[in-house]
Amino acid sequence: MSEAATPSRRRLLLLAPLGIAAAAGAGFYAMLRGLSTGEYNPKGVPSALIGKPVPEFDLPPLEGADRPGLASTDLRSLPRPVLVNFYASWCVPCLIEHPQLMKLAREGVPVMGVAYKDKPADALGFIRKHGNPYQRIGVDAPGRAAIDWGLYGVPETYLIDKQGIIRWRYAGPITEDTVVAELRPLLQRFA
Amino acid sequence: MMKVLTMLLALATPALAAVSDPAEMLRDPAQEERARAIGRELRCMVCQNQSIEDSDAELARDLRRIVREQVSAGRSDAEVLRFLHDRYGDFVLLRPPVKAATLLLWGAPVIALAGGLLLIRSSRRRRATPVPAAELTTAERARLASIEGGRDA
Numbered sequence: 001m002s003e004a005a006t007p008s009r010r011r012l013l014l015l016a017p018l019g020i021a022a023a024a025g026a027g028f029y030a031m032l033r034g035l036s037t038g039e040y041n042p043k044g045v046p047s048a049l050i051g052k053p054v055p056e057f058d059l060p061p062l063e064g065a066d067r068p069g070l071a072s073t074d075l076r077s078l079p080r081p082v083l084v085n086f087y088a089s090w091c092v093p094c095l096i097e098h099p100q101l102m103k104l105a106r107e108g109v110p111v112m113g114v115a116y117k118d119k120p121a122d123a124l125g126f127i128r129k130h131g132n133p134y135q136r137i138g139v140d141a142p143g144r145a146a147i148d149w150g151l152y153g154v155p156e157t158y159l160i161d162k163q164g165i166i167r168w169r170y171a172g173p174i175t176e177d178t179v180v181a182e183l184r185p186l187l188q189r190f191a
Numbered sequence: 192m193m194k195v196l197t198m199l200l201a202l203a204t205p206a207l208a209a210v211s212d213p214a215e216m217l218r219d220p221a222q223e224e225r226a227r228a229i230g231r232e233l234r235c236m237v238c239q240n241q242s243i244e245d246s247d248a249e250l251a252r253d254l255r256r257i258v259r260e261q262v263s264a265g266r267s268d269a270e271v272l273r274f275l276h277d278r279y280g281d282f283v284l285l286r287p288p289v290k291a292a293t294l295l296l297w298g299a300p301v302i303a304l305a306g307g308l309l310l311i312r313s314s315r316r317r318r319a320t321p322v323p324a325a326e327l328t329t330a331e332r333a334r335l336a337s338i339e340g341g342r343d344a
Contacts, residue, residue: 013313045236048280055278117249143253150278152236152250 047158047169048150054084054164055148059138062115064124070112070138076164081190082110084158085134086146089115089122091154097173098130104179105133109187113137116146116154159183161190215252217259226262229271230255234285242285 034040049055054075061069068074075082085101087094105111113134115123120139127134140146149158152171159168168186170178217223227244233254235246243251243258254275261271272284281287289297327335 010317045280045282048276048278143249147253147257148278150280 047166049158049166050169052166054158054160054166055145057138057140057145057148059114059140059145062113062123062137062139063120065127065132065134065137067132067134067137070114070136072164074112074136075160078110078160078162078164080110081159081161081167081187082112084112084114084160086114086116086140086149086151086154086156087123087126088118088154089126090118093173094126094155095130097155097157097175098133100174100176100179101133102131104183105135110135114146115139115141116151117141117143159186159190215255215259217263219263222262223259225268226255226259229258229262229268232272232285233258233275234283236279236283 031040054072056072058071058073059069061067070084075084083101083104101111111133113127113136115137118126118139118141120141123137123139127137138145143151149156150169155173157170157174158166161167167190168182170182174183217226230244231242233243235241235243235248235251235254237248237250238246241251243254257274258271261274266274275283281293287293287296
């Protein structure tokens with residue numbers, strides 16, 4: 001260490017904590033911004049199934065719903081991408097997202113339902129009361145098929161492309177913003 | 192002493208009982224022990240910083256049941272872990288595999304240690320360097336001489 005270099009080095013060392021604080025601040029700011037715009041979700045862990053074919057499953061229909069059950073074979077080769085939505089009558093966020101599913105179904109997007117850990121009568125009551133957006137409904141009372149999908153909880157929605165590959169997973173209630181910002185572009189891309 | 196121990200044990204037991212419902216347990220104690228060891232490696236996805244063995248969440252209970260089913264079906268530890276890793280990704284493993292995406296996570300302690308060592312080294316070196324005595328100017332030397340001269344007199 002040369003004597004002449006000492007003061008400038010010391011000044012650099014003094015600036016180092018300031019630099020670290022500035023970097024941490026910038027990172028924190030980016031995180032907060034991401035949180036407010038919805039770009040960053042601290043709980044959003046990517047699904048392990050993205051890019052993979054739908055798992056094997058075969059669920060019985062919901063009696064009284066007048067819709068067939070849901071199995072992996074129904075999601076293998078499709079005329080257009082479909083949504084698979086896990087719901088339950090006991091799930092409040094499911095109620096929140098329900099109007100979005102109804103809207104998508106009215107527009108002709110095929111929506112498949114899985115009644116997750118629900119009494120059939122309650123799952124039926126839910127769609128009787130709020131409307132049925134589902135073309136098919138599978139009953140997963142023990143929640144076993146859901147684990148093969150890597151499900152965390154309800155509601156959860158998956159986009160399956162025409163070849164039966166999982167392209168997108170959304171955990172939590174779908175909002176209008178989700179539909180506009182994420183779902184519509186994806187539906188177009190995989191159409 | 193014995194009394195204190197018994198009391199502590201009594202206090203500790205309810206916490207253990209809360210997560211291991213006897214109905215869930217495997218009859219073979221060796222298999223149950225294996226299932227627990229596997230469960231302790233698996234994150235409860237909805238509570239995040241608990242293993243599925245420590246959590247009373249519904250999903251954790253389902254995963255515990257699956258682990259036990261597979262253990263009693265004779266699957267190896269690695270096979271059971273792979274089954275859940277295939278479905279839930281790296282996040283389900285409390286000890287995620289080392290790869291590009293987890294490099295920073297695993298490297299953080301090394302980086303922190305290296306940073307600390309560098310800091311210690313630089314502060315030691317600075318202390319070791321003697322502060323060079325500043326040269327006195329002619330005026331200062333004259334004033335010093337006058338002070339010293341005054342004291343002598």
